[in-house]
Amino acid sequence: MRLFAAIVPPPEVLDALDAELTRLDVRSPDSPLRWSGRPLWHLTLAFYGEADLGERTRFVAEQVRGHGPLGLGLAGAGTFTGVLWAGVQGDVEALGALAVALRGPGGDAKPFHPHLTLARWKRRSAQRPARRIAAALADYRGPRWQADEVVLMSSVRDHHGPTYAVQHRAPLAG
Numbered sequence: 001m002r003l004f005a006a007i008v009p010p011p012e013v014l015d016a017l018d019a020e021l022t023r024l025d026v027r028s029p030d031s032p033l034r035w036s037g038r039p040l041w042h043l044t045l046a047f048y049g050e051a052d053l054g055e056r057t058r059f060v061a062e063q064v065r066g067h068g069p070l071g072l073g074l075a076g077a078g079t080f081t082g083v084l085w086a087g088v089q090g091d092v093e094a095l096g097a098l099a100v101a102l103r104g105p106g107g108d109a110k111p112f113h114p115h116l117t118l119a120r121w122k123r124r125s126a127q128r129p130a131r132r133i134a135a136a137l138a139d140y141r142g143p144r145w146q147a148d149e150v151v152l153m154s155s156v157r158d159h160h161g162p163t164y165a166v167q168h169r170a171p172l173a174g
Contacts, residue, residue, distance in 0.1 A: 002155040003051045003167070005060050005102045006042040007095075007147045009074065009116070014041055016142045017074055017086060021118070026133045032126035033084060033119035033133075040164060041116055043072075043088060043095075045150060046102035053154075057168045060152045063101045064170040070094055073144040074116060077137035082122065084130045085115035086137065090144060098172075102150070148172050 018038060021027055027035050048056055075089040088095065092114055099112045121130060152168040 001051065001053050001167075002157075003048040003053065003056050004044055004153055004155065005046040005048070005150050006044050006153055007070075007072070007149075008042045008151055008166075009072075009147075010145050013074060013142055013145050014038055017041075017116075017140075020137070020140055020142075024133070024136050026136070031119075031129065032123055033121050033130060035119045036117050037161075040162060042151075042153070042164070043114055043116055045095075045099040046104075053152075053167055056152055059104065060102065060150060060168060061170045063104070064098070064150050064172055067094070067098050067101070067172050069172045070098070070147040071144060072147050074140070074142035076140060077118070077134040078115075079127070079130050079134050080113075082120055083117055084119040084121075084133060085117050086140070086142075088114035088116070089141070095147075098150070 070091040072088055072090040072095065074086045076087040078085055078087060095114050096112045099114075119130065119133075121127070149172055150170045151166045152170070153164045154167050156163050156165075
């Protein structure tokens with residue numbers, strides 16, 4: 001089973017982001033960007049790939065122990081190669097520490113950059129529109145929320161794209 005650990009913003013936070021994208025009118029059907037559907041919006045903390053659900057459930061529960069709730073908000077936007085994202089503000093340092101703990105020994109050594117993926121692209125011609133959208137979202141500040149759990153999610157990909165399902169909820173209790 002393909003698994004990853006994430007924080008899912010609450011509906012009101014996603015509503016505000018969705019409303020801003022609608023206001024900017026950036027999700028046209030002829031866009032070169034492949035927009036992530038709202039059910040896929042989350043903050044990835046650690047990606048495990050093919051892993052045993054029982055082992056990963058125990059690992060995630062163990063790693064979140066001692067980490068308290070986090071005050072977060074979505075803010076700004078940017079691009080990585082092939083990815084348009086919304087940024088994160090608030091307890092970002094604590095979020096990074098949690099992500100490192102959830103990676104575990106031998107985990108991904110790349111620096112953690114908290115974000116919520118909005119869209120992806122493959123064609124080089126999409127870079128310019130993606131950067132324009134990121135610039136339009138630069139001053140966006142969504143509602144703040146308290147993240148009080150990490151979810152272990154499974155990912156299944158078919159011809160329609162990925163589908164995510166929560167497999168375990170681990171409370172952030174401090």
